[in-house]
Amino acid sequence: MGGKKLNLAVDMNGCPNRCLHCWLGHMPNRKMEEGSDRFIVGFFSPYFDQIAYYSWLREPDYCDDYEERWKRDLEISRNAVPERFELASFYRIVRDENYIPFLRSVGVKKVQLTFFGLESTQDRYVGRKGAYQEVVRATELLISGGIVPRWQCFINEENREEIVQLFRMAKEIRRERCPGLEFFVHEGSCDGENRKLYPIRIEKHHIPDELKEVFLNYDRILSEAECCRMLTDDSSSPVFRIGNEITLNVSNGFDVYYNFTHMTEPWKIGNLKTDEPDKLVRDILSGNTPALNATNRCAWSELTHEYGDPSSDRVFSLDDYKMYLFNEYLIRRMPGQ
Numbered sequence: 001m002g003g004k005k006l007n008l009a010v011d012m013n014g015c016p017n018r019c020l021h022c023w024l025g026h027m028p029n030r031k032m033e034e035g036s037d038r039f040i041v042g043f044f045s046p047y048f049d050q051i052a053y054y055s056w057l058r059e060p061d062y063c064d065d066y067e068e069r070w071k072r073d074l075e076i077s078r079n080a081v082p083e084r085f086e087l088a089s090f091y092r093i094v095r096d097e098n099y100i101p102f103l104r105s106v107g108v109k110k111v112q113l114t115f116f117g118l119e120s121t122q123d124r125y126v127g128r129k130g131a132y133q134e135v136v137r138a139t140e141l142l143i144s145g146g147i148v149p150r151w152q153c154f155i156n157e158e159n160r161e162e163i164v165q166l167f168r169m170a171k172e173i174r175r176e177r178c179p180g181l182e183f184f185v186h187e188g189s190c191d192g193e194n195r196k197l198y199p200i201r202i203e204k205h206h207i208p209d210e211l212k213e214v215f216l217n218y219d220r221i222l223s224e225a226e227c228c229r230m231l232t233d234d235s236s237s238p239v240f241r242i243g244n245e246i247t248l249n250v251s252n253g254f255d256v257y258y259n260f261t262h263m264t265e266p267w268k269i270g271n272l273k274t275d276e277p278d279k280l281v282r283d284i285l286s287g288n289t290p291a292l293n294a295t296n297r298c299a300w301s302e303l304t305h306e307y308g309d310p311s312s313d314r315v316f317s318l319d320d321y322k323m324y325l326f327n328e329y330l331i332r333r334m335p336g337q
Helices: 036-044 066-076 099-105 119-126 131-144 160-176 192-200 209-214 224-231 277-286 300-307 318-333
Strands: 005-010 050-054 110-115 148-154 182-186 245-250 255-258 268-271
Touching: 005 036, 036 050, 036 066, 036 277, 050 066, 066 099, 110 131, 119 131, 131 148, 148 160, 160 182, 160 209, 182 209, 192 318, 224 300, 224 318, 268 277, 300 318
Parallel strands: 005 050, 005 245, 110 148, 148 182
Antiparallel strands: 245 255, 255 268
C-alpha cells in the first residue's frame, strides 16, 4: 500500500518471564518453525512498500543466536529499518558476556529494566525466583559495559513503600557509580494481566510524596472518580485509528492483532495460515475485528455508567481508563475475551 508502513512484532521465541503486569496477556511459549519470518514478510510484501520486522514481541533477543537473528531482521525488512529502542533482555545480560558488547555494537546507549518491588515481590511479579537479583546484577553489568540503565517501576497499593526504597537505591547508584541512571514510576495500563491487579491499583492520595517528582506524567494522572466525571456526559463512541503506520502483533500461532491492547479473541484480526491475504489485509486496513465493530454500539457515557466506579481513587491516564472501560464491555458482551 503506497505510503503505508507496516511494523511486525512477532513472538518467535517466547519469553522467560510470566510478569503479572504483562499488557499483552500470558501466551504459551514455543519456538516458531524455521522460515516463519520469511513467510510472514512474504505474506504482506505485495501490499506494503515498507515493512519493519521484529522477531520478538515479549522479551527482546530471547534466543541464543540473537546477533544473527538481528541481522536477519534487518535483511528481511523491506525499505524500513527496525529500531532497537531501549529494550533488551535482562535474562541474557546476566548469562552472556557477549550480549552487552553486541548491544553497544548496534547503537544501544540505554536499557530499560523493570522493577515491581524488592526481592520477594519482584520474583513473584516476574514469575521466576532470582529475577530481582538478575535485574540488580544487570544494572551493574550495564554500567560497567558503558550502557546507562533506565529503571521503570510499576507501583500499586501492595508495593508502594518498596518502590520508595528502590528510588533511594537508584539515588545511591547515581551518587556512587552512574550519575546518568534514570528512574521513573508509573501505574501501568489496565489490560492484559494487569487487569487482574485492578483491586490493588495505586490510589491517588497514597502516592508517596517522595515519588511524585519521578512519577511519569504526574500532573496529568487522574483518579477513577475524576475520569468518570469527565466521561459521564460524553456521548461519543470509542475510536481506534488505523493510520499510515500500522503496527501488528503476531502470536506464535500466526494470529494477528493491532498493538492497541491485549491479544484476545475480540481483538484478533485473523490468522496468517488460515486466512486469504487479500481479505486479511482489507480487514487490517478497515479495522474489521469484533472489538472495533462493536465501537459504534456504545458511548463513553454508557460505559462509564455501566462499569465505572465514581467513588474510586485508583489512578489512571484518561486513555488507559477508556481502554479499561471498553475492554470491560467486551468481557461482559463477547465470548473469548
